[in-house]
Amino acid sequence: MLNPADEQLAAMLPDGVLRPVTPAYLEEPRGRYHGQAGLIAAPRTTDEVAQIVRACAAARVGIVTRGGGTGLVGGQVMPDGPAPLVLSLERMTALRGIWPEENVLVAEAGMTLQAVRDAAENHGRLFPLSLASQGTAAIGGCLSTNAGGVTALRYGTARALCLGIEAVLPDGSIVNDLKRLRKDNTGYDLRDLLIGAEGSLGVITAASLKLVVPPPNIGTAMLEVPGPEAALTLLALAEGHMAGGVTAFELIGGQGLAFLAETLPEIRQPLPKAHWSVLIEVGLPVGMAPDAALEGLLSDAMERGLVTDGVIAQSGQQAAGFWHLREHIPEANRRIGAISSHDVSLPLSEIAAFILDAGAALAARSDLRVNCFGHLGDGNLHFNLFPAAGRHRAEYDDQRKDLSLLVHEMVVARGGSFSAEHGVGRLKVAELERWGDPARLAAMRAIKSALDPLGIMNPGAVLSQASD
């Protein structure tokens, strides 16, 4: 039964958009936050989104937009304050059009990333954004959080793959900017402002996305390296060899392999004893055999002491096996149970020293294990803390906050970011206030007030709710 205020709001909404309030709309994958909702609305069209936004503005009810719900920083759930309307994009899943000869596709925001990738593939094209959660993550959410993933090194983050957006602003007006253009210098970049705003400046309802012609030859290898510094030198060498063809360059730590062996022993490990290894993928021109290209790189790298062992995939199946291993590191982590997870980025030349220093500082503070892995080519590490063998994460409850602060402080001191690819959401609002540049924060607040004067769009996400 609805309370009177929600009943009044419900009466203002388009027919047939309301959905029952079920737990699935109020959860997030890490289980840190439990959301609330006065109403759940699932519009079918952009016009319906606009009507809902206008109704919420009139009723002064907050709007939490929800795509696939896979975000890792609590941007999709609002645990505190007056219960919001949850705006689910689950019914806006149309492929509005695809122009393979232009390398462009226009998708509604509720389409899953996998569905976008499949649509491109059906036309001989690749939408290069790739995340472990792509079967569930909605493309609107990928854009709203500027998702990264394993191919950002070559193709950029979600922002770089978006040519234009359609969006509903907090006043209910509809921005029609679904251009299929690679160049359009006509005024302020509202697109990039809404991308990464995590639903706090408006609702992205559709996007014009950039596709690529897939590389004709793909090579994949797992290489054991002496350490992160050697891995970075190897990356520069690989870039010199491959003319920008390095698609992915993932760092894998020995702790991650050990967690995999412990929790998912069925996963085949090509280099089970490596303290540090990298998974490299390259896209190569017609006439260039991937084996030969990777062997050339490997022999050059071994001569320089940058690689100590390695396996070049001899088949697509073997390459898929390497990726299967990489993509299951987060699952192994979940089974072990992290004390604290950190999605950080650093200037590339600071990474090796950071890993060393942070490991030492943490060891001095607590008895724990570190699993460090991630998108090394982007300077993006997932630096996650786990209980010592035989202990449980709950034993670290009282240390969690301090340990997390320690990691973030060491990242920031080296010019790094406390949120590389997951966003701010609700989890890192305090971090942004602490470490964000004050002039930039003031400008963000001014923009938020200008576009959303009533503060109805995802209240409390990214920026704390103004009590001033």
Next chain:
Amino acid sequence: MLNPADEQLAAMLPDGVLRPVTPAYLEEPRGRYHGQAGLIAAPRTTDEVAQIVRACAAARVGIVTRGGGTGLVGGQVMPDGPAPLVLSLERMTALRGIWPEENVLVAEAGMTLQAVRDAAENHGRLFPLSLASQGTAAIGGCLSTNAGGVTALRYGTARALCLGIEAVLPDGSIVNDLKRLRKDNTGYDLRDLLIGAEGSLGVITAASLKLVVPPPNIGTAMLEVPGPEAALTLLALAEGHMAGGVTAFELIGGQGLAFLAETLPEIRQPLPKAHWSVLIEVGLPVGMAPDAALEGLLSDAMERGLVTDGVIAQSGQQAAGFWHLREHIPEANRRIGAISSHDVSLPLSEIAAFILDAGAALAARSDLRVNCFGHLGDGNLHFNLFPAAGRHRAEYDDQRKDLSLLVHEMVVARGGSFSAEHGVGRLKVAELERWGDPARLAAMRAIKSALDPLGIMNPGAVLSQASD
């Protein structure tokens, strides 16, 4: 001698920043606008920029920021209204740092694009932005206008090459966001908002820029094609062959070659009779001979009827000759004297029909010549109108406005943009008002008011000055 108001402002500025008001500060390359200035200030540091901005805010004096002054839409000159202070970045030319192992460089805004490219090259790296005006254009201006150029197809426009900025906002606060990070999802993208804002939201004072490892092998060819449609099919074929290695793909029309032959006969033309040709450049991995790769593409393309003739550069010198030809098309145009120039972009699949239809519509309206050329891979055409042979541009003065409107209308009708890479400046403010999405324009005005409530930053550029 200064008027009393300017004298008062001058007294508030840091010592030694004033420069004599000379004509060079008031000009723009196309000679359409003649600027004015109460004062010219050339600060040495970001703090001095902030002091100047605060003084202008206190005195309610407009600020026109000037880099190299090469912009083509009058963003750098203010012909009307109360005389502004011209803020020249000519003394802020320091290379603040370079980290070749990170592929990052931090430049002050007054550094020329050529100087940035040279600094990268000195460390074995490439800053890929490339413009005909790079010897004069300042990097701050390149960012403020989101400059494009010949390599945007592979490396993106200026926006895609910037990792972070330092900027002075209209209230004199300094945004310190010179991060050397490829991923940083911590709040709204103020960087991309200031990039492309043409000085109307603040002053970019320095930027952290993305470098690349230069491709080990570069191949260059000029290919005669049956027409623009075949050229686009050829581009898709080339992308399929080269695994994303196509760096540039420039369309050259026969009219452009004729203008070159007439005005710059010393320039060697490899395909002097081609009605349509393309200049293609590819970057290739180690072990891949550029000749062989381009020959493979050429034979494939000829078999499909996409190329009728072609010359593959046999040396760096020959390749440079091809580029010399391409880069002198604008100079030949200047010598002929254009009636009207159009920097437009179109969805790729609309280009061939646009060129045909617009040519026919113009021919029906007037006796003139069209030189169509440009960055075909980006859908970016320079579609310029010239007098019929034996006539002079002045004879077309009364038609100019109508002809320009006709071209822009045909572009917009096909989902294109009336400003692909040059920006809005003062030249295209009316076009933006006419064709810009209303909700987007309203949001732009709200952002402008929020960040620059006094309206002092480049008044009248991008957005008309609010009379409301």
